[in-house]
Amino acid sequence: MNNTTILKSKKKKIKLLIVDDNNNNRAAINYWLEEENYETLHATNGISALKICETFLPDIILLDYNLPDLDGIEVCQKIRSNKALPFIPIIMMSSYAPEANIIALEQGADDFIVMPVQATELKSRIKATLRLKEAIYESLELSKENKKLQEIDKIKSNFISKVSHELKTPLHSILGYADILLGGLQGDLNYPQKLMTKQIQDAGEQLLTLINQLLDFDNIEKKGNDPQCEILDVEGIFNYLSQVTSPVAMKKKINLTFVAEDKNIQFESDKTMVNKILLNIISNSIKFSNENTKVLISAKDHQGLVVEFKIQDEGIGIEKTNIAYIFDRFWQADDSITRAHGGLGIGLALAKKLITILGGQIFVESKPNKGSTFRVLFPKESKNSTQISTLSLENVV
Secondary structure, three states, X not given: OOHHHHHHHHOOXXXXXXXXXXXXXXXXXXXXHOOOOEEXXXXXXXXXXXHHHHHHOOOEEEEEOOOOOOOHHHHHHHHHHOOOOOOOOEEEEEOOOOOHHHHHHHOOOOEEEEOOOOHHHHHHHHHHXXXXXXXXXXXHHHHHHHHHHHHHHHHHHHHHHHHHHHHHHHHHHHHHHHHHHHOOOOOOOOHHHHHHHHHHHHHHHHHHHHHHHHHHXXXXXXXXXXXXXEEEEHHHHHHHHHHHHHHHHHHOOOEEEEEEOOOOOEEEEEHHHHHHHHHHHHHHHHHOOOOOOEEEEEEEEEOOOEEEEEEEEOOOOOOHHHHHHOXXXXXXXXXXXXXXXXXXXXXXXXXXXXXXXXXXXXEEEEEOOOEXXXXXXXXXXXXXXXXXXXXXXXXXX
């Protein structure tokens, strides 16, 4: 016995049920398929066919349209309505019956053959129908896997939400006591004590920022978000961003500069979302910049259609192969426990989610060790916030 024969013998045979009260038809089909990898089962009437289906679970059925007890249509309907059976492809056969092919296909058959049929056509029809079955099974398996992943994601999301809420309460207490100590309400602290208390406060605020990011992302994932739009001016946005980010930039000796390239730039959007988007990107640029470098934040009005914010840094940059992943939740270029930069990798993912809700877009250009440029585009009017038009983008890109 050669290797080919061994492999062929080990291959699982396909169970094919032939339902026909004509002995000659069954014999001919059996003869044509004997060289193929089929295990043929035979039934001469509809009742026997249904019993065989429940007992042996055939992989495919060749079903005669005209049977002595239940006709082929009734058999097909009963197979399709039996929830205990998996999907079994059915090829209906008939020598002559007006509109039989239409009726058969409407009642659940997957193919129809007019008898007599050539052996080559029959084999091809069976193989094509089996491919259909395989595709359906693969689709069902993917659907099951997706459902499992959705359930796991839901459990994970609920866990993150509950843990985040539970962490906030003691964290607020820690930050409150740190404020009391630094304010001297419990007596003056010496320099080392002040330094350590300030470190506690800084670490607590960093942790609070991470928790708030997690909760923001979780709320968007669960509920979505309806923008509360109002007229915003760039100067007010820059004032807020400067107040929040300047202390962190000063610690790293980073020159943080805000520039409005046009006067009195205004646009209609959700203030809270816009601030979160830009704050996350600027904070990311500061985090990945070295000391004594600069971060430039600029804004420009493009022909009254789009407002563009540009955040340019001189940081470590991003590898070209990684740019496609930077907006993925929890993704980090360096995910080792010894990485130089902290964080959960959620800030940019949150920014991407929010900019999508507002109908804007975000682009990134970066070179390793040269820095990154983030371009954030907001539509000028909220009524266009479902999507920035192609025309608008052509004027910007």
